[in-house]
Amino acid sequence: xxxxxxxxxxxxxxEGQAVSFWCDPISGHDTLxxxxxxxxxxxxxxxxxxxxxxxxxxxxxxDRFSAVRPKGTNSTxxxxxxxxxxxxxxxxxxxxxxxxxxxxxxxHGTKLSVL
Amino acid sequence: GxxxxxxxxxxxLTKGLPVMLNCTYQTTYSPFLFWYVQHLNEAPKxxxxxxxxxxxxxxxxxxxxxxxxxxxxxxxxxSVQLSDSALYFCALxxxxxxxxxxxxxxxxxxxxx
Numbered sequence: 001x002x003x004x005x006x007x008x009x010x011x012x013x014x015e016g017q018a019v020s021f022w023c024d025p026i027s028g029h030d031t032l033x034x035x036x037x038x039x040x041x042x043x044x045x046x047x048x049x050x051x052x053x054x055x056x057x058x059x060x061x062x063d064r065f066s067a068v069r070p071k072g073t074n075s076t077x078x079x080x081x082x083x084x085x086x087x088x089x090x091x092x093x094x095x096x097x098x099x100x101x102x103x104x105x106x107x108h109g110t111k112l113s114v115l
Numbered sequence: 116g117x118x119x120x121x122x123x124x125x126x127x128l129t130k131g132l133p134v135m136l137n138c139t140y141q142t143t144y145s146p147f148l149f150w151y152v153q154h155l156n157e158a159p160k161x162x163x164x165x166x167x168x169x170x171x172x173x174x175x176x177x178x179x180x181x182x183x184x185x186x187x188x189x190x191x192x193x194s195v196q197l198s199d200s201a202l203y204f205c206a207l208x209x210x211x212x213x214x215x216x217x218x219x220x221x222x223x224x225x226x227x228x
Contacts, residue, residue: 040202040221043204043216043218045215091159102214104159108158109158
């Protein structure tokens, strides 16, 4: 079974530049999550989708971050104007549902450095 | 609101010794508890999960028991190996979190030869 695929693996930006992260979840998983993980910290949920609908984006800095999942499969997370504080690994995860005990399957992440 | 506390930020042990990583939580609902492990430059992977009070759950030599009376779900292993060096996260989900994972801050486990 193919896992969750993310690209790129690494990104290095100057402040003010834009960047997009792409995620291909496991086939058949209707729930997709984007997390931000600062170095040596736990993942922090940014946004999650069920199919193409945004279920919760309350932790997404809406002035600079956006996320879409137009066909309910792949997803893109975009940072419009990156700041040094955005330096982190961005993890995509998927699960077959949103029940309380669902296991999340994570991609390897995109490691972002903003200089 | 819900919260998860991992008291040790860093644990360093010699190979072959036992380990216990602490996890306590706060919630007013009936929770699901999880341990995820993240090796260097890898994605987090599920290690254990439980929602049953006082039942031991085991996987890959690690085990944990959910104790609702003390709101704890400590992770243990009787003899650690070099390959156990990783970040370990405790997480919770329940109705109060809208069944989204609430993560602890993580414990970095370093195993020395």
